Amino acid sequence: MAKWYLVYLAQSHPGFRKAELESVADLLHIEASFESHDIDHPFMPVLLEDDEQATKLAQRSMFIRGIYELWGEGSDPASLHADVKSKSSHYWPDYMTCSFKFDLVGYQGKRNRKDQVKLFESFAYLAFEGPIKMKEPDEIFTILEEYHVVGREPAATPDRMWLGRQVALGQREFKLLENYHLKHRSYTSTTSFEAELSLITCNIAQAAPGKLLYDPFTGTGSFLVAAAYFGALCFGSDIDVRVLRGKDGKSIKTNFKQYGNGYLLGDVLTMDFTHDAFRKSLQMDTIVCDPPYGIREGVKVCGAKNEQRFVGKESVLVDGQLAHTRRDYIQPKKPYELDALLDDLLQFASERLPIGGRLCFWMPTENDAQQESRIPQHHNLELRYNLVQSFDKWARRLLCYVKRDGDYVGTTLTKDQRTVKNDFRVRYFQGFNKQPST
Template identity: 40%
Template sequence: MVVRDPKRVALGLLVGESGRSAWNKYDLKKRKYISTTSMDSQLALITANMAHAAPGKIFYDPFTGTGSFPIACAHYGATVVGSDIDPRSIRGKADRNVMSNFVQYGLVPQYLEMFVSDLTNTPIRKTRWLDGIVCDPPYGVREGLRVLGSTREDLQKEVLLKSGVPAHLAPGYIPPKKPYSFDAMLDDILDFGYNHMVDNARLSMWMPVANDEDMEIPVPSHPAMELVAVSIQQFNRCALSISVRNVEHKMLTTLAGARRLLTYRRVPEAQVDQEALRTREKREEAIGVTADDLNAFRRKYFQGFKDQQQQQVDSETASS
């Protein structure tokens, strides 16, 4: 509408435009390569934003999967690196893989490398060069957490074939894996950030929050990693009636009330409490053999599920 003979005219300065259009652009329904554990595009963009992804920065996701977080960081201009313990998720198929997603969105210039590795056996040299880390570590609910290694003594040393060739150099070699503690994984992520991130770099990661006080998981801490933000995503308990792509999170919708997005800042070395750092390095590792032994959240999650089933059976028995 045009106003004739206006009495006042207001002028403004455009500081910036909304980035909401990116939500639709990166919608998983339109993405070429996804899996059951692909992070929702909106949450991936929010995570990258909290970690301050930007041009001229290098970001790393140690649990890449199909590359949702690297794509979100690349959207903001960051150069991205990713790894995953499962080579199948990175390789995908001939025409559908992590790289095909970068091609789809025109983000190939931001793609640095994707490789097979786990956080505790990383080929990345121990030096501070990362500007940010973003990840959604596995919760160990659907299947127990594992890392490369073995609890068997005979597999903890180099195994030679009859030909004298080391077994790990043979074609089709599948390395052994051992159970991994969920709490240890959270601590290892912070340790990795401490050892590999530059001053004031940010680490943003997701972790589950249960609706049962007995299942509550404490927020991990580190003397050199300052917790700057805690964002909570509440789960909708009616979500099971709709189509949910992320199976792992779909299961958590049933019993877990929410999940947290934790954002940390790498404290400059001169400001780190060295005594607290030495105390942390002396901490004992979790003792256990099975996935339930090493993952209290997984154990209590399924125990809560069994308790609910038993309550339902008792209720039906009483009513009959």
């Protein structure tokens, strides 16, 4: 029978938490409701089948700091004790003789050592007979407290308290985010995507062992590295051969080696995404990317801006070989609209993803009321999540679409139907001061 667990969540990017938890639970076939999730609070009760489910969730979610079998809650020690006595006495006999210790987790506030010990001792009625072990005890009983802040100081007493048996700690408690931080990564550039949000994106995209993940705008491979952490087989492409080759002996390959999962790097191809070289029947289980915004790197596709200049050039020979068939031939490139590129991306995903497969990509927008009208839509793709990371004058959105079957009739919103243009580059350099173009 399902029972209550308390999930302790990190407060970074709280707007992304519910989507990530739902995606992870769905991937792991865990039926759980996260309806009680509240972005302003780090503690969330959840009904789960057992410790195994709780552990799986904690090991996979980037937001979970810890999961605890919930023994009781209250607004002060007296109400906490009353709740523990009325709700959890059936758990106690299982822990009579094991070694144990008490721990305290405080959010936005803490107790001094003397208060902590007094609080721990107030649970003496549990009457555990096993030895107290500070290092590697069999069980850790944790009191979790949430304080509010008055001015800049924590309130004197917590608003809520819980007692839980620690079931599992999340990966972020074991330095995962530090190890994957860009400052420790062998190969990065100005386009590299931060580690925490890359990992969160790949969780929402449901990257997993046995799945083929593709990033069409690979750059330095931030999403591939994150997807490989979750065991996906990674493929990528980029129009810029230099970024894929790397420099000074450092490349996407050395990044994979650094994390010990080189075997998960399928390959990276130099390719214009809008003229892809894949066979038509090739399916990708998951597509994750950060398309070019046009700020640091322009949106470019193969082709000539002035086609007249190239008329008749197909027959130019270099050392007796047609120039455009040589390996060292550099194709002309022309600018392209971000809006058109996003439509191409959705069309590609609708053709290449299996039913249920996900497309997750980041799209820059500005902080105005017209953001929704810029979101591209495709009738075969359900827009499952539209998550915002706000900066001062602009924002970027993580859009997650799920491929649906033929019976699904979703919305279509291509660039010609979208009421507001995604001319992010122009607007960025104007400082977002003028009216958006329609």
